Amino acid sequence: MPFFRLFTGGILALLCFSLSLPVLAAARSWTSLTPLQHEALAPLSTEWNTLPEKQQQHFLKLAKRYPQLTAVEKKRLHARLERWSKLTPAQRKEARAKYRAFSKVPAESREQVKQMVRQQEADKLAPPASAVLPATPAR
């Protein structure tokens, strides 16, 4: 019957299409990326080809936002991207949840936390107290 042949053909075509979808969204090699994507994802250049396809897709989405970032934000992104890529999905999920929760905190409290973190970061960067003490003159 022509109807059944047509129907079966249609189903087979849909099946082939559905099976080909993962192939269409296959992983992309570093060399296949655009110059803009190279610039945005530069810290991941060495490990890019080993990243799971899903993660690559996610980073490509992030790269799309790169042109809209300020110079400082671009610097921060580059500094954090590698560490972010090495986190487990659970850790990333946790970080997102905490970020969302922190965003709901009143601005004043948020600023206090930021001030505290800034202080901690400054303390880390400052040389140890003993190193800055003037050498005692020999007697």
Place this chain on the structure above:
Amino acid sequence: MNNLDLLKIKQLLNRSLTRMDRPTLERLRDSRAQALAQYGVRRTAPAFAWAGKTPWQTLGHTFSGPQKTHLWAVAILFIIFLFGATLYSQQTAEPDTTDVDIAILTDELPIHVYLD
């Protein structure tokens, strides 16, 4: 001639069965039998023949032999397709976290603040 007969039949059918006389009913029965003989059993299966049967029984009655196998093959393929499509959509339909991620990666606070 044929059109005229059909019209007559329509008019008769529109009237209540109780108002039909026996010879008319006989003629209608004969006409139906002739129509059935012309179009074959499968094509002329009356709608009321499906009454009280499940869709599967109806399909089993309507399709037989190779057609039935074909129908099963199509149904199985369709189920496989649905299963594949569902799996694929489940894998890809995760919420988009790009906004939050870009915010975390460019925020003044370092990542470890959100991890510890």
